[in-house]
Amino acid sequence: MDEVAGAIADQVRRQILVMLKDGRLSAGEIAERFSISRPAVSRHLRVLRESGLVRAELVGRQRLYTLDAERFTELAGWLAQFLEPSGWEHRFDALETEVYRTRRERRTNSAKTGSETDSKGETA
Template sequence: MDEVAGAIADPVRREILLMLREERLSAGEIAERFAVSRPAVSRHLRVLRESGLVHDELVGRRRFYVLDTGRFTELAEWLALFARPSGWEHHLDALETEVYRTRRERRERGVADRGRENTA
């Protein structure tokens, strides 16, 4: 998990991961999208490869990089511990339900009151 967290700590590497979410790309295609040098992109790809977040595929003479999401699982599970509802969501849901119930009762009372006025 530490290796994955370290790999995604860099914004360039996070952007590379987002690009690879859409399609497999060569190092050159990735480098074209950044203002950093090709050797810098190659170093970022090496970190991502060593962390297991991407792997490369050789197609003919071209090497393509492909996202491997399996390594995100442990980190995602750990992060989910912090995303659990704090209890406020439950209270807010209950408040919303009460507001709708009160509005409905007022509407129903208003309709009943108007009905009595029309018959009187």
């Protein structure tokens, strides 16, 4: 997981991964999309290859890169613990629901009696 996290820490490598999610590309096609040198792109591709996030296939004289999204599984599982609602979030959601229900009841009651209430629920 640390190797994957380290590999995606760099913005260029993240951009390469986004490119590869739509299909395989040659090293040259990837390098054309950046203003950095081809050797620099090659170094980024090597890091991604060594982390297991991309696979390289030699086709003729071209090296074609494909994404291996399975390597994200462990990292995504670890990150998920931070995305799940905590107990407090559930309580705040329930409180918000209760506040809206109470306000709706007060409006309904004031419409039946013809009286207006202020923001504190007191009759004006």
